[in-house]
Amino acid sequence: MIFNWLVKQPIKINRSRGRAVFSCFLVLIFTRTQVSLTKTKSMSLTAFITGATSGIGKATAELFAKNQIRLVLCGRRKERLDELHQKLGKLTEVTTLQFDVRNKEEVFSAIQSLPEKFSDIDILLNVAGNAHGLSTIQDGDVDDWDAMIDINVKGLLYVSKAIIPKMTKKNKGFIVNIGSIAGKEVYPNGNVYCASKYAVNALNKAMRIDLNNYNIRVSAIHPGAVETEFSEVRFKGDTEKAKSVYAGYKALQAEDIADIIHFVVTRPYHVNIEDLIVYPTAQASATIMNKN
Numbered sequence: 001m002i003f004n005w006l007v008k009q010p011i012k013i014n015r016s017r018g019r020a021v022f023s024c025f026l027v028l029i030f031t032r033t034q035v036s037l038t039k040t041k042s043m044s045l046t047a048f049i050t051g052a053t054s055g056i057g058k059a060t061a062e063l064f065a066k067n068q069i070r071l072v073l074c075g076r077r078k079e080r081l082d083e084l085h086q087k088l089g090k091l092t093e094v095t096t097l098q099f100d101v102r103n104k105e106e107v108f109s110a111i112q113s114l115p116e117k118f119s120d121i122d123i124l125l126n127v128a129g130n131a132h133g134l135s136t137i138q139d140g141d142v143d144d145w146d147a148m149i150d151i152n153v154k155g156l157l158y159v160s161k162a163i164i165p166k167m168t169k170k171n172k173g174f175i176v177n178i179g180s181i182a183g184k185e186v187y188p189n190g191n192v193y194c195a196s197k198y199a200v201n202a203l204n205k206a207m208r209i210d211l212n213n214y215n216i217r218v219s220a221i222h223p224g225a226v227e228t229e230f231s232e233v234r235f236k237g238d239t240e241k242a243k244s245v246y247a248g249y250k251a252l253q254a255e256d257i258a259d260i261i262h263f264v265v266t267r268p269y270h271v272n273i274e275d276l277i278v279y280p281t282a283q284a285s286a287t288i289m290n291k292n
């Protein structure tokens, strides 16, 4: 088209402008070729993301969709799953599964119900999880403890158990577990949340060891403070308290972690990043924060 236009307008265009337009034309052809190559490469990948309705999981789903990775998006909130399906479905192939990771039967039957096109999972992102409450061990609420152990540890195990056979069968796959700095360092009042993330840290290592013979890559990302709905959940909908967690400094954004997850999963297949700890610059440890 540009070429035809150039040919038709020899008098109006001086030489340097013509050269510029022709260069644009070449860049356009080059970019289109690159895009179509990436598309072919990524479209053959299918990612299964738990916790896709919010925060880190959602940002990762959005980034993966831009990179034409086929998506299975999971969470409990159906309206959010539908919204994402509609939005990201314009960029890649998407299906959604609504289930509670605490419910063993739901987890297995949802994963079994996957349409064939989505059932060959290449990447499992275990993101679903939250902190519930922040109090001393003596004042802790046992329902909060149940929630954290059931979601962050048992939920991650159920989902992994349902998906791993798909990977061992083909001797290939990638599992990325979202841990936390709480799984590296215990902080005051963090007790059971920290214990649940220490468990994720241990399971990440265990998976890599046990799946080693199957050529399966296993990685964990351990973020510091990320500004998501995390604190709203921790403080049971107290938005003011939740906001105060991120006041006075620049917290990590969900997109920062998504970017890192994408980097980790797009390394050449012989490269396996075991473990990454990521802080906002203002944070030096679980308890040291440089706030204004």
Ligand SMILES: NC(=O)c1ccc[n+]([C@@H]2O[C@H](COP(=O)([O-])OP(=O)(O)OC[C@H]3O[C@@H](n4cnc5c(N)ncnc54)[C@H](OP(=O)(O)O)[C@@H]3O)[C@@H](O)[C@H]2O)c1
Pocket (backbone or CB within 6 Å): 050, 051, 052, 053, 054, 055, 056, 057, 074, 075, 076, 077, 080, 099, 100, 101, 102, 127, 128, 129, 130, 131, 151, 155, 178, 179, 180, 181, 222, 223, 224, 225, 226, 227, 228, 229, 230, 231, 233, 254
């Ligand atoms: N934000 C931080 O500062 C931070 C720091 C370190 C680690 N992390 C970890 O990062 C992960 C993601 O957290 P986030 O910060 O993105 O928080 P978020 O915005 O609250 O997202 C949590 C996600 O987990 C899902 N989820 C929670 N309980 C579930 C359940 N019972 N069944 C199924 N899905 C469930 C939620 O979906 P539904 O509610 O729709 O089910 C939501 O999509 C968690 O594992 C968290 O521990 C967060």
